[in-house]
Amino acid sequence: MKKFRTVIEPFIIKSVDPIKMTSEKERVNALEKARYNLFKIPAHMILIDLLTDSGTGAMSSEQWAGIMRGDESYAGSASFERLEKTAQELFGFKNIIPTHQGRAAERILFSTICKEGDIIPNNTHFDTTRANVESQGALAIDLVIPEGLDPSNTHPFKGNMDIIKLEELIKNKGKENIPICLLTITNNSGGGQPVSMENIRSVRKVLDLHGIPLYLDACRFAENAYFIKLREPKYKDTDVKDIVLEMMSYAEGCTISAKKDGLVNIGGLLCTNNDSLAKKEKDLLILTEGYPTYGGLAGRDLDAMSVGMKEVMDEDYLQYRLAQAKYLGEHLMSIGYDTIQPPGGHAIYIDAKSTLDHIPPLEFPGHALAIELYKTGGIRSCEIGTVMFGKIDKVTGKEIPAKMELLRLALPRRTHTQSHIDYVLEVAKDVLDRKKNIKGLRIIDQPKTLRHFTASFQLL
Numbered sequence: 257m258k259k260f261r262t263v264i265e266p267f268i269i270k271s272v273d274p275i276k277m278t279s280e281k282e283r284v285n286a287l288e289k290a291r292y293n294l295f296k297i298p299a300h301m302i303l304i305d306l307l308t309d310s311g312t313g314a315m316s317s318e319q320w321a322g323i324m325r326g327d328e329s330y331a332g333s334a335s336f337e338r339l340e341k342t343a344q345e346l347f348g349f350k351n352i353i354p355t356h357q358g359r360a361a362e363r364i365l366f367s368t369i370c371k372e373g374d375i376i377p378n379n380t381h382f383d384t385t386r387a388n389v390e391s392q393g394a395l396a397i398d399l400v401i402p403e404g405l406d407p408s409n410t411h412p413f414k415g416n417m418d419i420i421k422l423e424e425l426i427k428n429k430g431k432e433n434i435p436i437c438l439l440t441i442t443n444n445s446g447g448g449q450p451v452s453m454e455n456i457r458s459v460r461k462v463l464d465l466h467g468i469p470l471y472l473d474a475c476r477f478a479e480n481a482y483f484i485k486l487r488e489p490k491y492k493d494t495d496v497k498d499i500v501l502e503m504m505s506y507a508e509g510c511t512i513s514a515k516k517d518g519l520v521n522i523g524g525l526l527c528t529n530n531d532s533l534a535k536k537e538k539d540l541l542i543l544t545e546g547y548p549t550y551g552g553l554a555g556r557d558l559d560a561m562s563v564g565m566k567e568v569m570d571e572d573y574l575q576y577r578l579a580q581a582k583y584l585g586e587h588l589m590s591i592g593y594d595t596i597q598p599p600g601g602h603a604i605y606i607d608a609k610s611t612l613d614h615i616p617p618l619e620f621p622g623h624a625l626a627i628e629l630y631k632t633g634g635i636r637s638c639e640i641g642t643v644m645f646g647k648i649d650k651v652t653g654k655e656i657p658a659k660m661e662l663l664r665l666a667l668p669r670r671t672h673t674q675s676h677i678d679y680v681l682e683v684a685k686d687v688l689d690r691k692k693n694i695k696g697l698r699i700i701d702q703p704k705t706l707r708h709f710t711a712s713f714q715l716l
């Protein structure tokens with residue numbers, strides 16, 4: 257077939273949820289009621305919700321058919337057999353353990369393999385991964401390549417692990433203190449930057465010298481595989497399915513939040529080839545999640561997950577998925593926003609520090625931009641900057657800003673049309689044209705931890 261430039265949504269819409277149009281006045285009222293915290297705005301007051309891509313996607317008719325097919329037997333359910341077979345075929349691991357979401361798989365993995373003082377290297381630990389490592393008294397270390405920390409660098413695989421730093425870490429800390437090494441694919445930080453097959457292979461080679469197993473935090477396995485197909489010449493004619501199998505073949509196991517590339521609203525997996533470890537993990541699963549053939553989910557959820565994991569491998573879908581992120585990222589750049597380059601798989605990050613350079617970090621430029629996007633066009637995004645990661649200096653009592661002031665626009669899967677994205681761009685342009693009038697905020701009330709969820713703000 258002739259190649260056309262337009263990448264279309266490779267689906268039609270059969271079931272819809274209405275979006276409520278709101279006036280700016282209504283949104284200003286909602287903001288005041290929510291004390292300028294977007295987590296506290298009721299979802300019906302939001303036009304385009306780009307808060308997260310986690311569990312917010314649309315399921316297919318086949319997945320809804322799976323929901324009806326669900327077998328709710330407590331033990332030995334047919335839904336589990338279908339999920340187990342799918343996951344074994346797609347990923348190649350022997351033991352498939354369902355969990356209610358990714359962090360449950362992480363908690364079970366780290367509680368069984370970590371002891372106090374252990375070290376877990378990763379390209380970049382996702383926040384729940386880091387928290388689960390640390391809650392075992394272990395140390396979570398990030399070893400992404402330097403290019404991965406430079407927002408404007410266009411390295412094709414900014415999620416890669418720094419192999420030399422990994423070798424040094426093992427030499428300095430001792431292999432006996434490193435029970436496993438993780439690789440997050442795609443690397444969540446920076447909006448889903450991929451890891452190359454060559455890097456996965458090199459990591460494995462280093463680990464083999466010391467007998468350390470590799471695990472993948474494989475939430476976005478299909479997006480990472482498609483980036484490998486597009487950017488690693490050797491794989492340009494390889495099926496995504498085969499790329500996924502090869503990525504997984506270098507690992508002893510993986511954790512997956514199925515709320516990402518599982519295309520479901522809830523669910524997760526813990527996989528391993530290590531039988532004795534799997535036995536311990538299942539014992540713990542029974543204690544806290546449920547029997548190993550349902551792991552805290554309903555049978556119907558297992559079926560939806562099993563169908564979703566197969567559907568996400570469709571290359572028409574993946575082409576559309578990455579094209580949507582690229583379209584949003586490139587157009588934001590062209591209208592004058594500084595964004596993290598190149599566009600990742602599931603989100604675009606705006607550099608709010610340089611875009612709103614008249615607002616100092618301690619007046620939260622990322623949050624100020626998020627508030628303005630909501631007020632102007634009903635768009636919800638997520639600040640990843642000083643509101644989320646700022647720290648109070650214990651000695652001086654003063655607030656220390658985060659390293660970067662970012663605003664994340666995450667894209668739910670199969671949920672928004674091209675005109676939704678065009679609308680986001682139009683609103684973003686309008687906001688940027690008035691940027692000098694955008695004001696910072698100050699916090700008037702905050703909890704001790706994870707303040708971004710509940711803090712109250714005041715406009716300056």
Ligand SMILES: *Cc1c(COP(=O)(O)O)cnc(C)c1O
Pocket residue numbers: 310357358359360382384385440444473475512513514515516523524
């Ligand atoms: C979402 C996510 C997790 C945690 O999964 P939940 O389902 O939210 O518990 C872990 N790692 C990465 C990379 C993720 O994106």
